[in-house]
Amino acid sequence: MSFKSKLTPVAISLALVAGFSLPTAVMAGGGGSGPAVQYVAPGKIGEIVVNPYKIAPLTAIIKNGGYELKDASVRIVPKAGGQEIAYKVSNKALRTYAGIPVFGLYPDYNNKVEVSYTYIFNGKETRVEKEVYTMYAPAVYTPVNGSMAQHHNMFETEVVKVDPEFKDRLYLINNFLSTAPKQGRVVWNNPTGGALEWNYYPQNAILDTKGEVRWYMHVEPIYDPETIYRSGIMMGFHQNPDGAFTFGYGQRYAKYDLMGREIFNRRLPDGYADFSHALDPAQNGHLFLRVSNADYRRPDGKRVHTVRDVIAEVDQNGQVVDDFRLYDILDPYRDNVIKAMDQGAVCLNIDASKSGHTLSAAELAAMDQNNQFGDIAGVGPGRNWAHVNSVDYDPSDDSIIISSRHQSAVVKIGRDKKVKWILASPEGWRGELAKKVLTPVDANGNKIKCEGSKCEGGFDWTWTQHTGWRIDSKSDKNVFYLSVFDNGDARGMEQPPLPDMKYSRAVIYKIDQNKMTVQQIWEYGKERGFEWYSPITSLVEYQTDKDSVMVYSATASLIMKEFNTKAPNPIINEFKWGAKEPSVEIKIKSSLGYQAMPVSLEKAFDLK
Incomplete structure (x- = not known):
C-alpha cells in the first residue's frame, strides 16, 4: 500500500492549511518519486530553522536550499529607537551552517531580517541585493522558583x-x-x-x-x-x-x-x-x-x-x-x-x-x-x-x-x-x-x-x-x-x-x-x-x-x-x-x- 493511499484528500488539505510539508510521495501524482528534499522555503533559497542547535533560541539559519552561497550579509531591522545589528558572513561560515546565520532576533517578536547574498546554480551566479524575511522568535525562557520577588524573565x-x-x-x-x-x-x-x-x-x-x-x-x-x-x-x-x-x-x-x-x-x-x-x-x-x-x-x-x-x-x-x-x-x-x-x-x-x-x-x-x-x-x-x-x-x-x-x-x-x-x-x-x-x-x-x-x-x-x-x-x-x-x-x-x-x-x-x-x-x-x-x-x-x-x-x-x-x-x-x-x-x-x-x-x- 502506498503512503498516498493512507491519507484522505481532507487529511491532505488540512495538513497543507496547517503549513506542514508533506513527503514527496504524497505530492507526486504517480507513486514514489525518489529521495527528493521538500521543505517550505519562504524566500529564494531554503527554509528557516530557528534555534538550530537548541541552545540559542534568538538565532536562526536561512538554509541554502541546495545552492552554493557566497558574499552574504545580514541586517536585523531594529524596533523603533532600537539598536541595529548588521554584519557580513564569510563563505566559510555559509558552508559551516549550510546557509545564512541570523543572530540578534528580538524575543517574543516578529522580526524583519534583511539579507543579501549571491547564489550559484549551474555555474551561474545570481546576486540578491535585498531579501526580507519575517521571523518570529520565542520569549526568553527562565526557570522560576515560585517567589513573588521574581517578576521578570531575564534582565x-x-x-x-x-x-x-x-x-x-x-x-x-x-x-x-x-x-x-x-x-x-x-x-x-x-x-x-x-x-x-x-x-x-x-x-x-x-x-x-x-x-x-x-x-x-x-x-x-x-x-x-x-x-x-x-x-x-x-x-x-x-x-x-x-x-x-x-x-x-x-x-x-x-x-x-x-x-x-x-x-x-x-x-x-x-x-x-x-x-x-x-x-x-x-x-x-x-x-x-x-x-x-x-x-x-x-x-x-x-x-x-x-x-x-x-x-x-x-x-x-x-x-x-x-x-x-x-x-x-x-x-x-x-x-x-x-x-x-x-x-x-x-x-x-x-x-x-x-x-x-x-x-x-x-x-x-x-x-x-x-x-x-x-x-x-x-x-x-x-x-x-x-x-x-x-x-x-x-x-x-x-x-x-x-x-x-x-x-x-x-x-x-x-x-x-x-x-x-x-x-x-x-x-x-x-x-x-x-x-x-x-x-x-x-x-x-x-x-x-x-x-x-x-x-x-x-x-x-x-x-x-x-x-x-x-x-x-x-x-x-x-x-x-x-x-x-x-x-x-x-x-x-x-x-x-x-x-x-x-x-x-x-x-x-x-x-x-x-x-x-x-x-x-x-x-x-x-x-x-x-x-x-x-x-x-x-x-x-x-x-x-x-x-x-x-x-x-x-x-x-x-x-x-x-x-x-x-x-x-x-x-x-x-x-x-x-x-x-x-x-x-x-x-x-x-x-x-x-x-x-x-x-x-x-x-x-x-x-x-
Whole structure:
C-alpha cells in the first residue's frame, strides 16, 4: 500500500492549511518519486530553522536550499529607537551552517531580517541585493522558583549613558539566578565542598546598548542542576579569536559558537575537579583551567580534595600537558588577608549572618585540630586559602598570571613553577617570595613610601581582586600592563569602621619586569563609593578594537543584611583609554553578576 493511499484528500488539505510539508510521495501524482528534499522555503533559497542547535533560541539559519552561497550579509531591522545589528558572513561560515546565520532576533517578536547574498546554480551566479524575511522568535525562557520577588524573565536594565562611538556594542552578560529548590537539593557546599558546591542557574545573555536581550543561552540541553556531571556554575567565558566561546561549569569545560553549535563539551581530565571562575584560551591553542586536585596527600599524610588552587593546561585534544599546583609554588599558610576578610561574602559563599565577622588565629588553628576541610576560608591545602579567580597566559615568556583573592595578590609564575613577581602588600610574604613583591613607584620612577599595607601618593594594592589580566597589545617582554578589578574587601588588611566606607576600583598598572617596579596609571570607582562597591566577582578588561577598558561591577549595591530580599544591581561601564568618566553605563537590576564582556560579530562570523 502506498503512503498516498493512507491519507484522505481532507487529511491532505488540512495538513497543507496547517503549513506542514508533506513527503514527496504524497505530492507526486504517480507513486514514489525518489529521495527528493521538500521543505517550505519562504524566500529564494531554503527554509528557516530557528534555534538550530537548541541552545540559542534568538538565532536562526536561512538554509541554502541546495545552492552554493557566497558574499552574504545580514541586517536585523531594529524596533523603533532600537539598536541595529548588521554584519557580513564569510563563505566559510555559509558552508559551516549550510546557509545564512541570523543572530540578534528580538524575543517574543516578529522580526524583519534583511539579507543579501549571491547564489550559484549551474555555474551561474545570481546576486540578491535585498531579501526580507519575517521571523518570529520565542520569549526568553527562565526557570522560576515560585517567589513573588521574581517578576521578570531575564534582565531589567537602565541605560544611563552610551556615547556614539560605543552605540554598536553588544555585551555578553554572565550572571546567575539564585539557587532554587531544584538546584538546592544537590548542593553540599559547606563544610565539605565538592562538585556541586555552587549550583546557581546560569543566566547568560547578550544585551545591546538599548538594554534589550538579543541572544541568550537556553542551557537545559547541556545542563542539569540535579546531575553531578552536567551541573555547576557556568563561568570563565572568553570569545576566542575564531569567534567561539570557551567556558566551564562544574566538572566540564566547553566550546560553542554564537549560533549554539557545539565544538566540544568535555569532562575534566581525571585527577582534577571543580572547575569554576577561570578558563584562559592561550595563543597556542591550549586552555588553562582553574580546577582543584581531586586527591592530594598533604605533607602531614592527610588526603584532601583541594580548593581552587590548581591550574591545569590542556591541549586541543584534552590531554593535560602541564599543571601549576599553587600550594607548592606559593605559601598556603600566609593568613594575613584571610584573617581580615569579611566572612559574610567569601566569593559566592554569601552568608548574611557572618557579615562583618573576621577570622582569628585561634579559629584558623582549630581547623587543623578538628580536621576541618572543604570550601571554607582557611590556610593549607584542602581549604580555600588561595581562591584563584583568574588565569592569563603570557606568550612572551611562557608564563601565567593568576589572581588569588584570598591572598589579595596577582602573581606571575614561569614554566619552571618559579614566581617571577607578586603584586600585593608585602605583609606576610616570607623567604624567596618576599623578594618577588613589586616596589611601587610614581610616574618619574621614584619609589613611593609605604608602611605595612598602605602607601602614599594615591597608590594602592588590590584587595580580594578579580581578573588580573595582561593587556597584550600594550605589553612586551619587559613592560607589562595589567588590568584588575580591585574588589576592596580587607583593604589595608582591615575592615573599615563602617561597612559603607568600602569601595571598589577598576585599576591599570604598568609593571617594569626588569626593575621589579609597579606604577598605578589609572583607576576608577573610589569616587563612586559604596554604591559601586562589589564585594565579590566582577571584571576589568582592555578592548583592542576601541582602545577602551570594559568594567563590570557585578555585585554593586549588594548589602549583606538585605541579600535575602534584594539582589545586587550590576553596572556595565566602558571607558576610552585613560578617560576619567565612562562612555557607557548600563545598570542591570536585581541580578547576581559574575562577568561581562563585548562580543565581536566579526569574529563570530569569521571575517577577521
